Amino acid sequence: MSKIYAKIYYKDGKPIPETLEEHTKNLLKELERLKKLYEKEISLDNQFWENLKLACLFHDLGKLSFLFQKKLKKVLGKTEKVPQGLNKEIPHNFLSGIFFYSKEVRKLIPKEFYDYIFYSVVFHHDREIDFDKEYLTQVLERDISKKSKFLTWLKEFGINIESIDYKKAGLLLKKIEEFKYNRHKTKTLKKEKHFILLKGLLHRLDHSASAHLPVEEEKINNIDKRLNIYIKNKKNSKLKPFQEKAKDLRDKNILLTASTGMGKTEFAINWIGNSKAFYTLPVRVSVNAMYERFKEIFEDYQEKIGLLHSDAIFYGLDSLKSVEENLSEENLSIEEHIIRTQTTRQFSMPITITTADQLFTSVLKYPGYEKIYATLTYSKIILDEPQSYLPETLAIIIKGLQEISNYGGKFCVMSATVHPFIKENLVEKNKC
Helix, strand or coil: CCCCEEEEEEECCEEEEEEHHHHHHHHHHHHHHHHHHHHHHHCCCHHHHHHHHHHHHHCCHHHHCHHHHHHHHHHCCCCCCCCCCCCCCCCHHHHHHHHHHCHHHHCCCCHHHHHHHHHHHHCCCCCCCCCCHHHHHHHHHHCHHHCHHHHHHHHHHCCCCCCCCHHHHHHHHHHHHHHHHCHHHHHHHHHCHHHHHHHHHHHHHHHHHHHCCCCCCCCCCCHHHHHHHHHHHHHCCCCCHHHHHHHHHCCCCEEEECCCCCCHHHHHHHHHCCCEEEEEECCHHHHHHHHHHHHHHCHHHHHHEEEECCCHHHCCHHHCCCHHHCCCCCCCCHHHHHHHHHHHHCCCCCEEEEECHHHHHHHHCCCCCHHHHHHHCCEEEEEECHHHCCHHHHHHHHHHHHHHHHCCCEEEEEECCCCHHHHHHHHCCCCC
16 A cells, blocks of 8 residues: 545546645645634634644544555555455544554643544544444554554645544543533533634635635625715615714724614624625525625626525526627636535635525534534624524524624624514623
C-alpha cells in the first residue's frame, strides 16, 4: 500500500482519488481562509485556532484502516488485502480517537482542551457503536498500529507519531460511549462556546474541503454605501432617520416594529453592515422575492447573495440559457448555478436569504447541529414576519435566538405586529 486515500471525487465522470494528506491540507487551507475573514468576529484567542488546526490534522487518521481503503480502491478498480478476521469496518472517526493516546500527541494538547478536541474529532460523524472492546483491540493491533509509517507527513506540523498504543482500546471505547450515551456527564461540555465552535467549524471545514468549495466567500464591502446608491437611483430618495439609526445599533440585538412599507428591509441591510448575515422569512415565495430584491440592491455582487431553501437548486434554472443558445456572460451556466447553490448550502455566502427551518431546526440538537450554531455565533440573523409562524414554530425560533445570542450572534426581529411571546422571551429577558 503506497498511498492512503481519504476521498473520491468525480471529474468529467471519472473517479479521482484524494490522499489523506491532500484532504487534510485542504482543510488547513480553508481554516486559514476562515481565520483571515472572520477571526475578529469569532473573537476567541489564538489557542482556539491551534485547537482547530489539531482537530483538522487528526479528524481522518482512522482512514488508515484496511477496510476503508478497500472501499475506496474498489471504486478505482484496485484491490486491498485485509487481514483475516477483520471483516467489519469500524467507522474511521472512532478509530481516529486512538491517536490521542499517543504520548507525543498528549504533549501537544493543553489539558483543559483535550476533551474538546478529542470529541470534535471522534464525533465529526455520527455513527452507531456496533463493536466491542475485543474487536476494536484487534483492529487497532493488527491494522492501525502497523501504519504509523504512512503519517510521516504530519512531521511538517510538528507531530511525530512513532507508535500507536492498541492496548488503550478499552479506554477509547469507554470515552466514546461516555459522550454518546452519558448526557449528564458531558452536558456542560456540550454547552461550551469553545467546543461548539470547534466541532461546528470542523464540520464546515471538512464539508467545504470535501466539496472543493470555499468555507467562506469574500465579504461584501461598503454595504451602507451601496444601499444609499440603490435608494437614490431607484427611489430618488435617501435613508429615513430610523433606517440611518441602524448603523449605530450594529452591535445590538434589535426588535423593530414598523408598518408594512415603512422600509424595514433597508433598516436591516444597514444594520448588517459588513457582517455575515442570514435573512429569514417564513415561506419560499417570500424568500425568492427577497433574494431578487437583494440581488438588485447589490447588483455588482449578485454572486455573493445566497438562496437557501428546500427547492433552491431549482429556482432560476428556467432563466438560464443553454450552451446551444449562445450562453452570454450575463447568465450563469447550469454548472455554475449548481456550484453556487452548493456553496450556499455550506453557509459560505456573506449574505444568505433563507427559510427559517434551514437554521432553527438546529435548536433540536440533532447530530451535527454545531455546524449551524458555530456559524451563527459570528453572524447576524434577521427574522422577518415572525407573526406568520405557528406558535410551536415561533417558540423554537425564539429559543434559537436566545441561545445564539448567548454565544455572540446578533439578531434583528422585524414585524408590523409583535406577538407578546416575543416581548416576553426577548425584550423582558434583556436579549434586545
